[in-house]
Amino acid sequence: MTISRRSLIVSAALGTAASLLPRQAFAAYPDRPIRLIVPFAAGGNADIVGRLVGERISAALGEPVVVDNRGGAGGSIGAEAVARATPDGYTLLVGSNGPLTVNPFVQAKLGYDPLKDFVPIALTSYAPHALILANKVAAKTLPELIAASKKEQISVATSGVGSATHMTLERFKAASGADIVHVPYRSGGALMPDLIGGSIQAAMTEFSTALPLHKGGQAHIVAVALLKRSQQGPDVATFIEGGIKDFTASSYIGILAPTGTPASIVAQLQKAIENGMQEGPTADKLRAMGTEIATPEQMTSAGFAAFIRDDYKRMGEAAKLAGLEPK
Numbered sequence: 179m180t181i182s183r184r185s186l187i188v189s190a191a192l193g194t195a196a197s198l199l200p201r202q203a204f205a206a207y208p209d210r211p212i213r214l215i216v217p218f219a220a221g222g223n224a225d226i227v228g229r230l231v232g233e234r235i236s237a238a239l240g241e242p243v244v245v246d247n248r249g250g251a252g253g254s255i256g257a258e259a260v261a262r263a264t265p266d267g268y269t270l271l272v273g274s275n276g277p278l279t280v281n282p283f284v285q286a287k288l289g290y291d292p293l294k295d296f297v298p299i300a301l302t303s304y305a306p307h308a309l310i311l312a313n314k315v316a317a318k319t320l321p322e323l324i325a326a327s328k329k330e331q332i333s334v335a336t337s338g339v340g341s342a343t344h345m346t347l348e349r350f351k352a353a354s355g356a357d358i359v360h361v362p363y364r365s366g367g368a369l370m371p372d373l374i375g376g377s378i379q380a381a382m383t384e385f386s387t388a389l390p391l392h393k394g395g396q397a398h399i400v401a402v403a404l405l406k407r408s409q410q411g412p413d414v415a416t417f418i419e420g421g422i423k424d425f426t427a428s429s430y431i432g433i434l435a436p437t438g439t440p441a442s443i444v445a446q447l448q449k450a451i452e453n454g455m456q457e458g459p460t461a462d463k464l465r466a467m468g469t470e471i472a473t474p475e476q477m478t479s480a481g482f483a484a485f486i487r488d489d490y491k492r493m494g495e496a497a498k499l500a501g502l503e504p505k
Contacts, residue, residue, distance in 0.1 A: 211242040216272045217256025219249040227431040228272035238450035253277035261290035265438035273434045275342035279489045283497035284340035286504035296434040298482035300451045301472040304430035305384040307346045308402045314376045320401045320420030327356040335361040335369040335381040345496035346427040347382040352499050353422050386468030403427040
């Protein structure tokens with residue numbers, strides 16, 4: 179085949195122009211390690227789930243996922259770092275209630291907008307909230323507890339003022355009319371010895387934290403904030419069954435990227451997370467923790483975005499009930 183002089187000139191010009199383009203124009207994503215920022219200390223629920231999800235992403239995309247724990251300010255420090263990162267898919271956030279839907283109502287100087295500065299990739303899982311009572315409390319059902327509280331005030335602990343479980347407690351108080359005094363602790367784990375010992379009467383906490391005590395007979399759960407009973411604790415009734423209409427609440431975990439991340443990269447990451455999350459070793463580990471797996475719809479960018487918006491509205495209403503203002 180004869181190649182004309184004109185064709186050679188055009189080819190050469192295209193080759194020169196292409197050589198001037200940045201390397202990213204040619205590189206297939208990903209071509210280097212991905213950094214997954216967990217905005218809390220190692221060992222917590224967000225860290226454990228984040229590492230499991232990171233393994234899924236790495237296995238699917240063929241590059242290492244490096245977990246970077248950046249705790250502080252209720253998750254806001256790590257979230258801000260991701261919000262300001264280059265939107266190229268190489269810096270991701272393990273997002274949860276605190277930095278996404280609670281902190282906007284309790285922190286006045288938030289360095290990011292959770293609804294504008296991130297593109298949701300996928301909700302992965304959530305730990306439903308549960309109301310667990312000390313064994314010295316006679317009530318065995320939610321209606322019994324509500325009735326007892328109206329005769330004598332009940333003390334209920336949470337993991338702290340402005341925490342996700344505190345917000346859930348305030349919503350429960352408003353919906354049930356129960357006479358409850360809030361007892362804030364530093365964390366969910368810190369309150370458990372006092373619950374077992376009977377120093378406090380009850381706690382609103384993650385189902386995954388409460389379930390071992392319930393199964394071991396050290397305390398008893400009267401309600402879990404799910405639409406239907408958990409497979410991990412089928413003997414535990416829901417708040418809805420206890421008469422609190424449409425009452426659901428959870429501590430959730432999902433993956434997000436900075437706004438501006440290309441849609442093609444978001445789609446790759448979403449697919450990588452979705453693969454193996456419903457069934458398989460990762461799903462088994464999460465369920466064994468008392469965690470619920472997100473639905474296929476929630477495990478999409480649009481589904482997770484809708485979930486965040488709904489929870490943001492609920493948290494705003496709960497903050498008003500609790501009399502909380504950003505400080």
